[in-house]
Amino acid sequence: MTEPLLDMQGIGKAFLGVQVLSSVDLRIEPGEVHALVGENGAGKSTLMKILAGVHAPDAGTVELGGRAVSFTHPLQAQHAGIASVFQEFNLLPELTVAENVHLGREPRRRGLLDRRRMALRTKEILDDLGVDDLAPTAKVGTLSVAHQQITEIAKALSQGADLICMDEPTAALADAEVEMLYRLVRRLQERGVAVLYVSHRLREIFDLCDRITVLKDGRLVTSVDTAEITPDDLVTLMVGRRIEAVFPERLPGTETGEVRLKVDGGGNDYVDGVDLEVRAGEIVGLAGLQGSGRTEIAEALFGINPFTRGSLEVDGKPIRITGPRKAIAAGIALVTEDRKAEGLALGQSVRANARMVLDGNRRTHSRKRLGRISGLLSSLDLVARGEDQEVRFLSGGNQQKVVVAKWLAAEPGVIVLDEPTRGIDVGAKHKLYSVIRELAAEGLAVVLIASELIEVIGLADRIVVLHDGQISGELPGGATEQQVMAYATGRRPA
Structure with a gap:
């Protein structure tokens, strides 16, 4: 068996005496697209924030590339090769795409900001992602949600990320933009970058993800290959009961009136x-x-x-x-x-x-x-x-x-x-x-x-x-x- 990129074992976390995560395991292979699913309140966001260095776990271990790590700040996670794209983007709207991508790591020449080199590096990343409709010099505040998301991904790649965590990445995207995100995720996978994909949309999970980890009430239910489970069975695991009819029938006695x-x-x-x-x-x-x-x-x-x-x-x-x-x-x-x-x-x-x-x-x-x-x-x-x-x-x-x-x-x-x-x-x-x-x-x-x-x-x-x-x-x-x-x-x- 190959060494996993990420191996989280027995993760526990409580806030104000309320246990949010209990003995949760998560294993992600290099280049894998891995779904993390569960009802709201299942613990997905907390686990993702532990991985991103926002929270420290109360229990359990985290290994990255076979090496034990312990994050107490998001910068530590970034330096270790973990990037997170949350629903609320961490971008400065008044700066350009290139400036956001290199924020805090701006190239300089003779002590001055080298905007040309910054723009060229950003274009190389965008070209590698197959994105040809986003200018490195564009102000982020003028961009669509989809292009802001691409900027976040480009920033992650510029930091050398091996694992990108995406929290509900299509929640605010139009249909055509969702297709663009699909292409980006597959391009990342081709490059050997792993993706942790948090989403409520079952179709995306079955279209994109290799494996699925299910959480319920802060506990691990299972991790399973996507090919080995049906959408109906996944819903049952997530909610703890079988939903026989996703869409209820018209109720008896319902009358169409005036x-x-x-x-x-x-x-x-x-x-x-x-x-x-x-x-x-x-x-x-x-x-x-x-x-x-x-x-x-x-x-x-x-x-x-x-x-x-x-x-x-x-x-x-x-x-x-x-x-x-x-x-x-x-x-x-x-x-x-x-x-x-x-x-x-x-x-x-x-x-x-x-x-x-x-x-x-x-x-x-x-x-x-x-x-x-x-x-x-x-x-x-x-x-x-x-x-x-x-x-x-x-x-x-x-x-x-x-x-x-x-x-x-x-x-x-x-x-x-x-x-x-x-x-x-x-x-x-x-x-x-x-x-x-x-x-x-x-x-x-x-x-x-x-x-x-x-x-x-x-x-x-x-x-x-x-x-x-x-x-x-x-x-x-x-x-x-x-x-x-x-x-x-x-x-x-x-």
Whole structure:
């Protein structure tokens, strides 16, 4: 057996008396792409931060290339050949790509910064990665998320990294950018660089990774070759139970009623000619590639960027939505795609967040509705220390449940869900899928937006597909990915 690049044995870690990791092992071979998976709270981030030198383990050993190492600072991990690309990038936006790549190790000539040599070295790394659309002289603050991620990877390679840890690397990427990341990971593998890949997206894990390590409740469940396990079995290992149906069926007794939301010829600077109807008890999915107009329709319905053309009706009554307050008063709710930046006050309690819509709008505020909040949180299976716990300490899935409760407390008739499962684990996803079905069964009109086509196909009763700011077609729920993608790319399904 060859010497592993990384061998972590019996790793333990506790914070304030709470055991977060217990006797966890992780072994990674040179040039291997190794997935680290588990529900939120399983201990993935803590293990990754121990490897990155952010935290020191309380127990266990770490060997790198057969040599025992002990990190008490991230710089020690970097010097040992370990680089980490977290969801929040460690880049300076006002500096160029080359300056970020060489930060702290800038080449000098006669005591002065050698910008030319820095740019040439950076271009060599980018060329080696097969990246030809990123200029070393570009300011990082002007780059897309994908190109910022490439800058982080280039920085890691310039430091001589043998192992790159990636935390949810595709969470904020468009479809085309995900393909670019795939190519980068494979190029790294060809160079003999190992990748620790932390992700909730099963498709990426099975597309890219050679082996998978599963954590649950801070303990090692198993490490297994990807070829020896199915996605269903992996989900079972992660959540500790078998999820027989990933997408729950339409609930018995769910009836499709009157039209609750109707848009006729809606348009603004971003979308045009939008004709959309959503009935009570119906889930309508909006599908399309990044930039197709899905989120723009959600923002128009909620009055963030209102429709300036066409007409809008809610429950048969014409209405002009000019801002979010008007939308809330009309019974429209919006669960935004970025819960941390737009949906929550992270420093406030669960209770304060859950009553935020009621407190902010006189028309929705009532003692009866406030009294329903605890029941709503309970019905959503919120896992928290109590309603006084700060939201920032909750897992991503539980944060999303608080956002949903915040809107349900206002008793809307129409709820727009923009990427409701982004960045949450498979167990929390399944619960939210059930919640979406329950909302329809209660007579709400549900508009669902999701980048993962399988979610739209699995949940929606009808699928409205967008291309270049316009509706390009409509399909029934259960349509194939090929049919949706045909409309999404401006063609017609075969």
